[in-house]
Amino acid sequence: MAEEKKIQRKMIKATGEMNRIMADYFYELNEAAKTGEKKIAWCTSVGPAELLRAMGFLVYFPENHGAMLGATRMSTDFIPEANAIGYSPDICSYLTSDVGAYIKGITPLSKAYKGIESVPKPDVLVFNTNQCRDVQDWFAWYANEFRVPLLGIHTHRGVGDVGESHVQSIAKQMQAMVPSLEEISGNKFDLDELKRVVKLSRQCSDLWKEVLDTAANVPAPLTFYDGTIHMGPAVVLRGTQQAVDYYKLLLAEMQERIANNDAAVEGERFRIYWEGMPVWGRLSTHSKMFAALKTNVLASTYCNSWIFTDFDPEDPFTSMAKAYTELFIVRSDKAKEKYIKDMLAFFKVDGIIYHDAKTCPNNSNCRYGMPQRLEKETGVPSLIINGDLNDLRLLSDEQTKTNVEAFIEQLEER
Amino acid sequence: MSLKKIYVGTDVGSSRTKVAILNANKDLIGYAVEKSGTDFSVTAQTCLKASLEMARVTSKDITKSISTGYGRKNVLFADETKTEIGCHAKGCYHFFPTSLTIIDIGGQDNKIVKIDEKGRRTGFKMNRKCAAGTGAFLEEMSARLDIPLEEMDGLAAQSQNMVKLGSFCTVFSATEVLENIRQGKKVTDIVKGVFFSVIKRVLEMDALTENVVMTGGVVAHNPYLVKMTEEIIGRKILVPLHPQLTGAVGAALYARENDG
Structure with missing residues (x-):
């Protein structure tokens, strides 16, 4: 019988430092929730985190918690709890698993960080619908639960070229939040502080981009699976010095790997682009599956989503509005296709895999003919796999494996 | 090349297990189909035995063996595995x-x-x-x-x-x-x-x-x-003549490749 190959992706040394700063981040939130010394804002992952930080809030991201629930494979136990109170199994499984976990009084933070018993209670919830409309409903549920204010930014969708009117409307929505945030935080808005935070966010973003771009090297020094883990600071700590320092460290390690011709996947034969959400509960399984095929899934739209090159400290509101509207997820299919086409060329990709995540239509770009159009235009073969970000009831491991193996066979025959 | 050399393809599907034996000329000389059941390894072995008997050859004549299908990793006598997608393509192209x-x-x-x-x-x-x-x-x-x-x-x-x-x-x-x-x-x-x-x-x-x-x-x-x-x-x-065997034939054709 043919034996399974044991190739695995190379571990990143900087992981220990990342774990340390992430632990500090969660403990600080936990302390603030207990003592009330600092106000806590819950924010969507691509929301106006910079504004909240500049107003003196500690910022917590429910989407990050959703990903933790997925990665620890706890989600599937909690989703039914949210279904039972009226949140459909067809909507965002971050929402349903997070709300379900809250109802059950369980959080993966307790396992990861001794002494933390619950998610930190918010003083305000701030969403941005640039991810999807589900975040609004998700935050609304908690606003009602905690009896705290809910603020939000409503983003344009299907944007082709980002114009002045788009940017100004978002900038105005952000500015309009300031009086409420001043009242909740008890702090006066300070433009210089916002400029400082946006500057740090921009530095974080630029470094994160540099890290991800190292995957253009052949062989690639990192994988998509590393990216999904190491994007943590870019999501929850951007706007802080810790995130900037961390990505300097990580970048140095990637550059060292390149200098040593060190591949993240030993014997890299094929280079794959991942379009869509990760299957959080299968990160390790998928990573091992591809490594065994000497294939590196090395780049993704998903990890790139925390690159905000438009941030400009000198014009914080307008540049934040631009950065959060230039985002892939809110763009038209035409703009998305151009983006993916550029990525396929930049990362020297052999094939693209689209993840059709059942409960995340906004991050599933394979439902309106895009794979067929891009394959015709670029000649890069594509594969669609059905699954979900968090709800493991919606995927078949065996079908995924057969599809992936068959796709690699197809690449071998080219 | 000796026609005694044989190539085995085993397709362990969710419902049925199929074995196809080809000679060096890529002729189908033996085959068997059984319910996959709950022990894929045993069923594959049973199908192999029946196919060898039909082809009037023995296991010693097997040059190479490839398995496919959901249970492809459970075939103890296979040298390699291929996906059923590849094997169906290979099998169909052989016939058409x-x-x-x-x-x-x-x-x-x-x-x-x-x-x-x-x-x-x-x-x-x-x-x-x-x-x-x-x-x-x-x-x-x-x-x-x-x-x-x-x-x-x-x-x-x-x-x-x-x-x-x-x-x-x-x-x-x-x-x-x-x-x-x-x-x-x-x-x-x-x-x-x-x-x-x-x-x-x-x-x-x-x-x-x-x-x-x-x-x-x-x-x-x-x-x-x-x-x-x-x-x-x-x-x-x-x-094809035996539509249920196409995947197994494809696997046997993969086994036949690169062997003269």
């Missing part, structure tokens, strides 16, 4: 060496595989995690209608007024079947409706190219389903 769209209807999944004029795969699709349009759907319906699976093909062929089933989901379709039974519709018309439902689910998976091949156990046991598909798409469909 031209560009093809291959429709394989298996016990648990459907595949549409496209190959170019040189036999290279250009793309493929499998059904989503759903039994609609698969052999499992027919098994469920035969149970609901209390008709042996092997009688469905003959019954469908007798239908004069097909019942239309609209649901995508197997469970909902079963409810529709019960509704039709309640309304006193003829069993033959319901069975044809069930067949039509399978075909619709498969055809909506992908666009077809000019030459279409159908393979798999469902096709092997239900030739009327192929006839219905031909009527729907308006052209002749190619079917």
